[in-house]
Amino acid sequence: MFTISTAPHMSSPVTTQTIMRDVIIALLPAALAAGLIFGIGAVKVMLTAVAGCVLFEYLISRYLLHKGNTTVDNSAVITGLLLAFNLPSSMPVWMILTGCFMAIGVAKMAFGGLGKNLFNPALVGRVFLFISFPVQMTHWPRPSWGDFLNTDVQTGATALGILKHLDVQSSATALSDQSSALSELPTYQEMFLGYMGGSLGEVSALALLLGLAYMLYRRVISWHIPFYYLATVFVFTCILWLYTGNIKYDPLSHLLSGGLILGAVFMATDYVTSPLSTGGKIFFAVCCGLLTVIIRLYGSYPEGVSFAILIMNAFVPLIDRHFIPRIYGTGRH
Amino acid sequence: MSSKKTFSIGGIHPDKFKITADSPVREAGLPEYVYIPVKQHIGAPAKILVQKGDKVKVGTLLADADGIVSADVHSSVSGEVTKVEDIEGEFGWLETMITVKVEGDEFEPAIDRSYDVIKDIPYTPEEIVQIIREAGIVGMGGAGYPTPIKAAVPHEKKPDYLILNGIECEPFLTADDRLMIERAEQIIVGAKIINKVLGIQNAIIAVDENKPEAIEILTNISRRYVGVNVQVCATKYPQGGEKQLIQAITGREVPPGKLPIDIGCIVQNVGTVYAIYEAVMKHKPLFERIVTVSGDACARPGNYLVRVGTPASFLIEQCGGVSEDVDQVIFGGPMMGTSAVNINAPITKLTSGILLLSRRITARPEEGPCIRCGKCVDVCPMGLRPFAIASFVRDNLYDELKPLRVADCIECGSCAYTCPAKIPLLDYCKLGKYELKKSK
Numbered sequence: 001m002f003t004i005s006t007a008p009h010m011s012s013p014v015t016t017q018t019i020m021r022d023v024i025i026a027l028l029p030a031a032l033a034a035g036l037i038f039g040i041g042a043v044k045v046m047l048t049a050v051a052g053c054v055l056f057e058y059l060i061s062r063y064l065l066h067k068g069n070t071t072v073d074n075s076a077v078i079t080g081l082l083l084a085f086n087l088p089s090s091m092p093v094w095m096i097l098t099g100c101f102m103a104i105g106v107a108k109m110a111f112g113g114l115g116k117n118l119f120n121p122a123l124v125g126r127v128f129l130f131i132s133f134p135v136q137m138t139h140w141p142r143p144s145w146g147d148f149l150n151t152d153v154q155t156g157a158t159a160l161g162i163l164k165h166l167d168v169q170s171s172a173t174a175l176s177d178q179s180s181a182l183s184e185l186p187t188y189q190e191m192f193l194g195y196m197g198g199s200l201g202e203v204s205a206l207a208l209l210l211g212l213a214y215m216l217y218r219r220v221i222s223w224h225i226p227f228y229y230l231a232t233v234f235v236f237t238c239i240l241w242l243y244t245g246n247i248k249y250d251p252l253s254h255l256l257s258g259g260l261i262l263g264a265v266f267m268a269t270d271y272v273t274s275p276l277s278t279g280g281k282i283f284f285a286v287c288c289g290l291l292t293v294i295i296r297l298y299g300s301y302p303e304g305v306s307f308a309i310l311i312m313n314a315f316v317p318l319i320d321r322h323f324i325p326r327i328y329g330t331g332r333h
Numbered sequence: 334m335s336s337k338k339t340f341s342i343g344g345i346h347p348d349k350f351k352i353t354a355d356s357p358v359r360e361a362g363l364p365e366y367v368y369i370p371v372k373q374h375i376g377a378p379a380k381i382l383v384q385k386g387d388k389v390k391v392g393t394l395l396a397d398a399d400g401i402v403s404a405d406v407h408s409s410v411s412g413e414v415t416k417v418e419d420i421e422g423e424f425g426w427l428e429t430m431i432t433v434k435v436e437g438d439e440f441e442p443a444i445d446r447s448y449d450v451i452k453d454i455p456y457t458p459e460e461i462v463q464i465i466r467e468a469g470i471v472g473m474g475g476a477g478y479p480t481p482i483k484a485a486v487p488h489e490k491k492p493d494y495l496i497l498n499g500i501e502c503e504p505f506l507t508a509d510d511r512l513m514i515e516r517a518e519q520i521i522v523g524a525k526i527i528n529k530v531l532g533i534q535n536a537i538i539a540v541d542e543n544k545p546e547a548i549e550i551l552t553n554i555s556r557r558y559v560g561v562n563v564q565v566c567a568t569k570y571p572q573g574g575e576k577q578l579i580q581a582i583t584g585r586e587v588p589p590g591k592l593p594i595d596i597g598c599i600v601q602n603v604g605t606v607y608a609i610y611e612a613v614m615k616h617k618p619l620f621e622r623i624v625t626v627s628g629d630a631c632a633r634p635g636n637y638l639v640r641v642g643t644p645a646s647f648l649i650e651q652c653g654g655v656s657e658d659v660d661q662v663i664f665g666g667p668m669m670g671t672s673a674v675n676i677n678a679p680i681t682k683l684t685s686g687i688l689l690l691s692r693r694i695t696a697r698p699e700e701g702p703c704i705r706c707g708k709c710v711d712v713c714p715m716g717l718r719p720f721a722i723a724s725f726v727r728d729n730l731y732d733e734l735k736p737l738r739v740a741d742c743i744e745c746g747s748c749a750y751t752c753p754a755k756i757p758l759l760d761y762c763k764l765g766k767y768e769l770k771k772s773k
Contacts, residue, residue: 003660003695004674006760008746009667010347010504010694016701016753073701115702115754276707276718327716327738328342328576329586 016114020074022218026211027081027266033194033204034085038141039148041089042200048093050080052100060109067113075114079103082122085201085262086306087129089141090155095133099125119313120273123306130306140197158198159186159257163248164302191256202259212265221269224278225285229264230255232289240297249297260292263305273313280316280323288312337542339567340577343714345747347570347668349543350504353627356635358511361624361651363438367410367642368420368430369395373681374471375478376402378429387414392441392618395431398466404479405469409620409640412436423645423664425674433642445615450518454613458530461613468612469619469682474498474573474602475665477683480609483601484530486594492531494583494598497524497606499540499547500566500573503666506686508623509603511636513540513547518554520603521561523610527601528560535560538603539578543568570668571745575600577714589741604685619682624648628689630658642679645687649676652689661695663688668746701754709748709758715741719748723761731768739765 034042053076061070083103087096103125111117130137138161142154162185186196194204201208215221234251241249254260259267268274268288275284288308295304372378379396383389389408396406408431416432440446456464466481486492497520501509513520524536538555540548542565555561566572566581576587578600585596593600601609604622611617620641627634632653639648645664649655655662655676663670664684680687709719718737725733739762748758 002662002673002676004672005661005695005697006757006763007667007669007671007744008750008759009661009663009670009672009690010750011697011755012345012347012751012753014751014753015698015755016704019704019706019753113702115704271704271706276705276710324718325710325713325716326342327589327741328580328714329588329591329741330738 016073019220020078022215022220023078023266024074024081026214026220027078027085027201029207029210030085030201030204030262031081033207034089034200037143037145037194037203038089038200039144041141044093045087045089045091045096045200046081046084048096049084049087049100050077052097053077053080053083053104056101056104057109060105061113065109065113070113073114076104079108079121079125082201082266083125085266086122086126086199086259088137088139088198089200090139091129091136095129095136098132099129102128115272117272118316119310120267120270123267123310123313127306127310142197143195143203145195156184156197158302159191159196159253160296160302163250163253164296185253186257188252188256191253196257198257199259199262202262205256205261208261208265215265215269222278222281224281225269225274226264228282228285229268229289229292230260232286233260233293236290236293254293254296258296258303259305263292263309264288267305268309268312273316275316275319275323277320277323277325280319283323284312284316284319287315337565337567338581339569339572340581340714342580342716343712343747344569344571344577345712345751346568347504347750349568350627350629351507351510351543352505353507353625353634353636354510354544356507356511358515358623358636358638361637361639361643361648363410363435363640364643364647365435366415366644367433367435367640368644368679369406369409369433369642370422370428370430370679370681371396371406372428373406373477373641373683374404375476376400376404379403379406381417381429381431383414383431384417385414388412389414389433390439390441392444392620394618398469398479401482402479404471405467405618406431407469407618407620408433409642410435411439421675421678423671423673423675423678430642430679443616445617450522451614452522454526454529456613458532461526461530464613465609467618468608470605470608470612471619471682472602473604473608473622473682473685475669475683475685480601480605483594483599484527486531486599490594492533492594492597492599494579495524495527495531495533495536496578496582496598496600497536497538497603498573498575498578498600499538499544499551499603500578501544502541502568502570502573503668503670503686505627505688506625506666507627507636508625508685510544510547512607512623513544513603514550516607517547517550519610520606521551521554521558522614523606524561525558526609526613527599527606531599535562537582538563539566539582540564541566541568541572570747571714571743574714574743574745576743589738622680622682622684624680624684625686626652626688627686628659628663628691629694630656630660630691631689632656639680641682644677644679645673645684646676648680648687649689655689658691659689660692661690663690667694668750669744698755700756703754703756706753708751708753712747712751714745714747715743717742717762719758719762720756722765723756723758726761726765726768731765731772734765734769740769742766
C-alpha cells in the first residue's frame, strides 16, 4: 500500500523545533558571557529561569489545558533564557520563579499557548518583576571576572543609571561630582565586551551580535528589525547629542548599554509578537527605537527597551492589517 | 544572452534531486495493453470513434475533439481495440479509456519516422492551426489546455512576446531538460512555426540556470535563427509557473481573471513546441512523450520516451520495480504532482514524471500551532497570505476569503512546503477556492 497525500509531497527540513533550537544556539554566546562575567550567580539564575518556565508550561499544558506536553517545541527554554538575561545575577530564586509563572502562565498559556500570545512572555515576566521587586531588580552586581564563585561581589549602577543620575543632578550639583560619576562610566570597549554591571544577558554586545550573525546565517530572522531598531536609537540620540552636546545623549553609550541589543536582536524579533511583512517590521522597529529613546531620556526609568517593545507588541495586529503584501497582477498594496 | 532573470514575489529553493539530468532518453518499449483516456486535457472529453474489435495503427484517430475546448486522441500503438469502458485512473476514480491490445508496431503511413530536421514551413497560419488541432496537442507543462486555442489568437490581440517555457523547476524531473538537449533544433523550428501563426518574428526560450548543457546547445543553434533568443532564469520554484515566468521575462503581470495574451504574451512549454514541430513537419499526432522515472526509492532512474496509455507500472518495472522502501508513487513532480492510488494507471499527454519516493522525502512532521513566522507570506509567488486564508477556512468564514484573493492561488505548494509548523496550508487554500466557487 502506498501513502496517499495531497501535494506538495516533500517539505522543508525547517520545523518549529529546528527554529527554536537555532534560537537557543544563538543565545549560547550571551549565556556563556554571563557565566564568565557574573560567575555562579548568573548560572543559578539561568538554570532557575529555564527550569521554571519549562515546568510551568508542562504543568499548565498537561493538567490545565489537557493539550498534552507542549514543551517539546523548546519555546519555553527560550522564554526562560531570555527572562534570565533580563535579571541581575543576585536575583533570589523564588522571585525568579514568580517571574517564570507570569511569563509562561499569564503572558503565554492564558492566551492559548505558542503563537497566540500578544505580548512577549519574557518581557512580561521581567516587567512584572521590575514593578514588584524594584530593589532586587536594580541591584546590579559588578563583573567578577576570574572570581567564579562570587566570594567578593560589589554592586554599582549601570551605565544608563549613571547617565540618568547625571541628568537629575546636573542643575544642582557641582561639576566635580559630575566628573566623578562620569569616571564610573565603563569605556566603550568594556561596554562592547560586557565588562560592566547590568542584567545577565544584556551586557556583552559582542556575544549578542554573534548570536545575531548565527540567526541571520540560518535565516531564522531577517535583518530588518535589529537593524532599524538599533539605527533609530543611534540616529535619534546622535541628533540630540550633536544639537545639545550633552554627554547624557552619547549615542554609542545608548547603543552599547542597557538591554538595547538584547531587545533588538532577541525580543523584538520574536515571530509571534512582531509584524509579518517587511514593511511592518521596519515600522515596528523604528517605533520601538523612538519609544526606547523617549523612555530612557524622559521617563522615570533609566531603561526603556522592555516597555517600548511591549507597547509596540500591542500594535502588531494593527500594523499587520496595514502592511499587507502586494498581490501579483494587482497594483494595490 | 543577457543576465539571468527571475520573478520578484516569493519563491522557494527546494532540493533539486535532478539525478537523471545526464541520462539520455531511451525508448520505453511496448506494453501488452495500453489504456488511452479520452480526456487528457482541460475541457470536454473527446467523442469516441472506435469500438471493440476495431484494428488501429500508431497515429489512428480514436476520439474526436468535442467542441473548441477539447482535443483529439490518437492511438499510440497498433493492434486491436479490446475495450471501451471506465477504468480506474491514478486517483482511483473511473475514467473512460480505450484499451488497445498491442500487435506489432505499425504506423499510419503519413507519419515521417526519420529524425531529420526539416526547417521550411510550407503551410499558411490557418493550415498550421488546423494541423495542431488534428494532432491532438495540449499544453504539456501540466495544465493540458488545448493548444489550438492558444495558437489561434484573434488578430486584434497580436502578442509581442512568445515565451518557450524550458523551466523545469519541479525537483527530480528532467524530461524537458533532456528534450532541450536532444531535440534543440526541432524546438527552435517549432518556435518559428508558432511565430508564423502569431505573425511575430521573435521567440524567447527561457531555461533555468541549472541546465547548462541545454543552455549551451540552444544558444549555439539559436544563433542561426533570426529572432530566437535564449534567456537564462534563476533556479527558483515556481519559476516555470506561467504568471511567474511572464513577470520574470517581461516585467508584466497578468491581472486576475485575465489571460497572458491580454498583456501581449504567449507561453508554450518546450514539450508542446516539440509536439507542434512533429505534427507540422512529421505529420505525427501527439501519442508519445518523455517521462522521467526517478525518486530516491527508484533503483534505476532514467528518462524514457513513452507511448501514451502505457501503464505506469510497466515503466516502474523497467526501472527496478517497487521496493519495500517506496512510500509514495507520484505522477508528476513532488511539488504539484498527484499521489497515485493505482500504479497501473496510464501515462497521459501530461505525465512528466513517475516518482518513487521513500519516507525520507515524503515524511511530514505532525502539525503544530502557527508561530506567525510569516514565511508562507514571504514565499507565496502570488503575494497572498496563506496563514490568514487557512485560519478563515478553518473557521468556515468564507466571506472573509474574497479580499484575500484565494482564487488567485496557483496551487504551487510553496507555502505548505515551507511552513515550519507543517500546517497543510495548500489544502486550506484549495478548500477555500472550492467553497468560494460553490457559493457563486
